Amino acid sequence: MIAVELAKLYRRPRTWLSLALLVALPAMVAFFLATTDIAPRPGTGPAFLSAVLSNGALFPAAALAIVLPLFLPLAVAVVAGESIAGEAQDGTLRYLLTRPVGRTRLLLAKLVAVMAFTLTAVVLVAASAHVLGTQLFDASAPLPSTSGTSLTTTQSTWRTALAVLYVGWSMLGVAAVALFLSTVTDSPLAAALGAVALLVASTVLVGLEAAQSVRPYLPTRYWLAFVDLFRDPVLWRDLVRGTLLQGVYVAVFLTAAWANFTTKDVAS
Template sequence: MIRVELVKLARRPRSWVSLVLLCGLPVLVAVFVAVTHLAPPPGQGPALLSAVLSSGSLYPAAALAIVLPIFLPVAVAVVAGDSIAGEAGSGTLRYLLARPVGRTRLLAAKLVALVVYTLSAVILVAVTAYLTGIALFGAQPVAATAGGLTTSNIAATSLSGSGLSPADIALRTIGAVAFIAVSMLGVGAIALFLSTITDSALGAALGALAALITSEVLVTLNAASAVNPYLPTRYWLAWIDFFRDPIVWRNIERGFAVQGVYVLVFLAASWAHFATKDITS
């Protein structure tokens, strides 16, 4: 069944279009920055972008920062929201279940396909960004780490960081990729849950995005500080800490933990609802 779901994912033009768009945006940004040599000053614009002029090997991280706020969650929410609701909407769900495909098995296969899509999206963005970065900005060793960080809570003025070797950057980028992938799975789990509730794929995707926007609003709201640590987007940018020297683990760990809880809770809810639901689509 997992194979079937992967084949379905791969044979959908939409999957490829979304991946191309995801990879295309950072390339576009890189071209503009490379042509004009005008990176946003530290503290403005996407995280890490100001540092890439000094070395292209930081560009994967910058690229992830570019797609993270909207593009990536939208793509993941659309795929996850489509998983059950899409089958229901096209009427194929009843035939799949009558094949028979067990409901739990179907949900698990959908989840695997979603994980594969999310991972490929994040990794593809990182890889294309790395190639773009090296081609446009060169691969000088990175001198400034903490100093180049724009969304840093630490004073971004000192160039205190020690040099990072290419291997070091690669490792840190892998860490960032893993963190972002898990964050996106949190979004995916919410969308998947909504996807078992509604028969409209669009509704499920938009519902998940609405949840994210709500979270984004509450994160910035002092009055909501009581719930702040539990919001799904609270630690989304914590992966930037991978590029500090030494790595600041506190928020990264919390980020993993929060996303893990979201993924588990929403997957359990999806399963509980889908396994007992009347299929009337």
């Protein structure tokens, strides 16, 4: 069943289109930076970007920071929102369930497919950014940490890999919300937009001083904590909190998705 879901995912042209768009945005940024040599002033723009001109090896981290606020969660929400609701809308859900495919099994297979997509997306962004970064910019200098000291190549490779995993894990929270909504509605669009709406709301509240009391529990609060991986030494506090918080979101919404889907009347 998992193989079938992966085949469905990767045979859909839309999947590749959204991956291409995800890769295109950082590529565009890299292109403009390389041709104009105008770096954002330090402290403005996406994280790391100001340092990229002097060291292209930082570009994978910068690329993740570029797609993280909107593009990446949007792509994940669309794929996860599509999972059950898309089958319901196409009418194929009833044929899968009468095949018979157990509802829990189907949900698990969908989850694995969404995770595969998320990982593909994050890895593709990081890998393409690595290629661009080393081709367009000077990458011979040792990687500077955001704390000013230098990182060895091994260190920076490990930290970039960890950043990829951390961003992927953050996206799994989005996926869980969209998957839950996907079991509630028969409209893939509504499920995806619902998840995105939650993220936008969370982003607004994170930036709001008055909402300080709820800030630590907002899903997007620790997303950018992967930046801390490039400090020397690594600042683990927010990373750990972010990982745990996302874990709670994933657990709660996946349980809700399961409870709803296994008891639901399929009328589509």
